[in-house]
Each structure stands twice: as C-alpha cells, then as structure tokens.
Amino acid sequence: MGKRVAVIGGGPAGMIAAATAGSLGKDVVLFEKNNKLGKKMFITGKGRCNITNAGEIEELIENIVANKSFLYSAFYSFSNTDIVELLRQYGVETKIERGNRIFPASDKSSDVIKALERYLSHEKVKVELNKEIKSIEKLNDDNFKIIFSNSSEQYFNKIIIATGGKSYQQTGSTGDGYMFAKSLGHSVTDLRPALVPCEIKEEWVKELQGLSLKNIKIYAYVGSKKIFEDFGELLFTHYGISGPIVLSMSSYINKYYGSKIKVVIDLKPALTNEKLETRLLKDFEKYSKKQFKNSLEDLLPRKLIPIIVRLSNIDEDKFVNQITREERKELVNLLKNLEMSFSDFRPINEAIVTSGGVSTLQIDSSSMESKIVKGLFFAGEVIDVHALTGGYNLQIAYSTGYLAGLNC
Numbered sequence: 573m574g575k576r577v578a579v580i581g582g583g584p585a586g587m588i589a590a591a592t593a594g595s596l597g598k599d600v601v602l603f604e605k606n607n608k609l610g611k612k613m614f615i616t617g618k619g620r621c622n623i624t625n626a627g628e629i630e631e632l633i634e635n636i637v638a639n640k641s642f643l644y645s646a647f648y649s650f651s652n653t654d655i656v657e658l659l660r661q662y663g664v665e666t667k668i669e670r671g672n673r674i675f676p677a678s679d680k681s682s683d684v685i686k687a688l689e690r691y692l693s694h695e696k697v698k699v700e701l702n703k704e705i706k707s708i709e710k711l712n713d714d715n716f717k718i719i720f721s722n723s724s725e726q727y728f729n730k731i732i733i734a735t736g737g738k739s740y741q742q743t744g745s746t747g748d749g750y751m752f753a754k755s756l757g758h759s760v761t762d763l764r765p766a767l768v769p770c771e772i773k774e775e776w777v778k779e780l781q782g783l784s785l786k787n788i789k790i791y792a793y794v795g796s797k798k799i800f801e802d803f804g805e806l807l808f809t810h811y812g813i814s815g816p817i818v819l820s821m822s823s824y825i826n827k828y829y830g831s832k833i834k835v836v837i838d839l840k841p842a843l844t845n846e847k848l849e850t851r852l853l854k855d856f857e858k859y860s861k862k863q864f865k866n867s868l869e870d871l872l873p874r875k876l877i878p879i880i881v882r883l884s885n886i887d888e889d890k891f892v893n894q895i896t897r898e899e900r901k902e903l904v905n906l907l908k909n910l911e912m913s914f915s916d917f918r919p920i921n922e923a924i925v926t927s928g929g930v931s932t933l934q935i936d937s938s939s940m941e942s943k944i945v946k947g948l949f950f951a952g953e954v955i956d957v958h959a960l961t962g963g964y965n966l967q968i969a970y971s972t973g974y975l976a977g978l979n980c
C-alpha cells in the first residue's frame with residue numbers, strides 16, 4: 573500500500589502542500605476544521621488577495637522580517653512566478669499594482685481559492701472539511717495517529733502541519749499547530765502579534781483619532797539605540813497609531829517587547845531643521861499679528877495644531893511677533909521629533925501575522941521536514957517566519973507548502 577499523507581489545515585500552505593504531494597501520486601488527505609477552505613485567505617488584501625509580489629527573489633527575501641535565510645531554498649524552489657503560473661493554469665489571471673503587489677485581475681480572493689480547489693481536485697487530493705484535529709501521536713518512524721475532536725482516530729505515514737498562526741482566530745487559525753509541535757518535542761519561540769497597530773501612552777494621541785499623516789518619517793528607539801525607521805503614512809486611532817509604517821514597525825520592534833520603546837515622528841522629513849525654521853519664519857511674518865494658536869494653519873493639519881501648540885510650551889495666546897528665537901527653535905525641534913511612548917501592541921487577534929512559531933532550527937529548510945520527528949513536516953505561518961505586507965506572507969505559505977508536499 574502507498575504511503576498515506578495527512579495535511580492539517582486548509583489555508584494556502586496546506587492547499588499547496590496537499591496538491592503538490594498529490595501531483596506526485598501520493599495518497600493525500602487534507603483536513604480542515606472549517607466548513608470551507610481558505611477562510612483567512614478570503615479576507616486577505618481587503619478581500620482582493622495580494623497573492624504575492626513581483627519583485628526579484630532577493631527583494632522578496634529582504635522583506636522577510638524573521639529568519640530570512642531559512643526561506644532561500646523554499647523561495648527558489650517555488651517562486652512568485654511559479655504561483656502566478658499555477659493560478660493562470662487554473663483560471664486566474666493576475667495584475668501587478670503599486671509596490672509590485674500582485675492581485676487577481678478580478679480583484680476577488682475567492683477566485684484564488686477556487687483555483688486552488690481545482691488544483692486539489694485535479695491532483696486527486698481528498699479534502700475533508702469540518703475535521704478538527706485534536707492531537708497527533710508518533711507511533712514510530714513514518715507512523716502517526718491523528719485524533720480528531722470527536723475522538724475518532726486515523727493513521728498516516730506522513731504528516732504536514734499547516735495550521736497557520738494565531739491571529740484572526742475566527743478564520744480558524746487558533747494556533748493548534750504550536751501545541752502539536754510542542755507535544756512532538758519541538759520548541760516554539762515566543763508568539764507575538766506582528767503587522768499590528770500599536771497603543772500609545774500619551775493621552776493627546778486620542779484627540780488625533782482619525783487623522784492620517786502622509787509622507788512622514790517614523791523612528792523607534794530603545795534607549796539611544798534606533799531599532800526602526802520608515803517613511804510613509806500613519807493613522808491616529810482611539811488607542812494609538814496604525815497605518816502602513818506602524819504595521820511594519822510592529823514587526824521589527826516586537827523582539828524588543830518588554831523594553832521601554834520610544835516612537836518619534838518627523839512631521840516634516842523633506843525639510844532640514846534650518847529649512848523648516850526659514851519656513852516657520854515666513855509663516856510667522858505672514859501671521860505676525862495673529863496669536864500663536866492661529867499661526868500654524870499653512871504648516872500643519874488643523875487637528876494637529878492644538879496638540880503641537882500645547883506640547884510646544886509656547887503660550888497659545890502669545891502674538892506671533894513676540895515668539896523668541898529660542899521658542900522658534902524648540903518648535904522646529906518638536907515638529908522634527910514628536911515623541912510618543914509605545915505602551916503595547918493591539919491584541920494578537922488583530923494582527924495580520926504571528927511572529928514566532930516552530931523553531932526554524934528544528935526544521936530542515938530544504939524539505940520542511942522536522943529534524944526531530946521523521947515523517948513530520950511544517951508549512952506556512954506555523955513556522956517561526958513572517959514578513960512585511962506586500963504579498964510576502966502568502967508567498968511563504970506557498971513556498972514552504974510546496975517543499976513539504978514535494979518531500980513528504
């Protein structure tokens with residue numbers, strides 16, 4: 573009798589793993605606890621699914637935040653062009669947008685899921701929905717017992733764990749794979765939210781709720797050590813900050829979680845301190861007979877003015893022509909270095925991805941097989957790898973899924 577393969581988890585990693593194994597003539601069953609496949613994939617890219625990224629492989633690797641080198645083999649074995657070609661074969665045309673982001677031409681994530689379902693059916697994978705695995709036991713090499721939540725049992729020679737991360741748990745990604753990995757002797761690194769908004773201590777931030785700042789620079793520091801820097805768009809919320817650069821920041825600062833993290837915004841990154849001062853002088857001349865609180869309209873968004881006025885320590889009713897050189901210099905400094913204190917990440921359930929996972933030291937990067945348990949494989953977000961936004965996280969799922977399916 574041929575070897576039986578069980579793939580646990582019907583997300584992108586599990587679907588690609590199962591279909592790849594099926595394409596090699598293996599006897600594969602894909603178990604998914606939901607009543608449909610790809611529930612998380614359905615909500616990706618705001619329902620449009622940023623399938624992957626059209627950059628060179630080296631660029632894709634650069635956008636990986638944790639354990640880049642672990643992914644070389646996977647990305648070169650099944651690349652961004654491979655997934656695009658595969659989807660095309662199964663009826664999905666794609667388009668490239670800003671930042672090399674690839675989307676289905678139809679803008680519908682459901683089309684991508686349907687294509688992967690056709691692929692699974694073409695490769696004769698048996699898909700079992702509403703099947704929740706509760707535990708996995710290793711009997712001996714290449715022999716496993718799977719126990720389902722209804723207590724039934726099945727036996728397999730190879731297992732691929734593709735249960736995803738721990739965020740957006742309503743999609744089914746409840747972190748079960750971490751528990752399976754641990755029970756089979758693996759270490760799981762600290763699990764934290766990544767690509768997630770951040771909470772800020774200062775109360776004034778709340779007053780800015782809804783304000784979006786484009787083309788600003790953000791920095792994060794632990795003590796005097798700069799741990800992150802980026803340029804782009806930031807959004808103030810009722811709890812703190814969000815927006816593309818904040819999501820990226822969260823992925824990089826989470827290894828410093830527990831330390832005191834200072835976030836600094838440069839509101840005018842295109843201007844040096846000197847140029848900004850010249851610009852301020854011009855505005856102050858124009859508004860010389862106005863009060864300070866009414867003099868910043870040309871420079872800042874309306875909502876931000878009262879906050880900057882308050883933080884500047886310049887009397888808001890002072891007439892502009894009375895502002896001293898010292899005060900002006902301090903104002904420049906404030907605009908270039910608006911400081912905030914990071915207090916926490918939003919809860920992991922609001923994170924786009926989970927940072928941490930099954931230790932990459934215990935997985936063979938060329939096959940995705942466990943170095944601890946023969947016949948056991950991992951694929952996708954359950955592994956301790958994660959990337960920035962731009963289609964890279966889904967590419968991790970396909971590439972690691974492919975290797976697991978190929979080698980199981």
Ligand SMILES: Cc1cc2nc3c(=O)[nH]c(=O)nc-3n(C[C@H](O)[C@H](O)[C@H](O)COP(=O)(O)OP(=O)(O)OC[C@H]3O[C@@H](n4cnc5c(N)ncnc54)[C@H](O)[C@@H]3O)c2cc1C
Nearest residue numbers: 581583584585605616617622705735736744952953963966
């Ligand atoms: C809102 C949002 C938007 C995103 N947008 C993008 C994007 O546009 N581009 C991008 O690259 N990435 C995006 N991501 C990230 C991406 O969705 C994930 O990294 C990716 O889905 C991980 O794939 P996976 O197959 O490893 O896990 P998942 O997609 O999480 O799939 C795991 C599956 O395993 C099943 N499962 C879990 N436990 C069990 C069990 N015990 N028994 C049976 N089945 C089980 C789950 O039900 C689930 O279906 C987004 C994430 C979120 C939350």
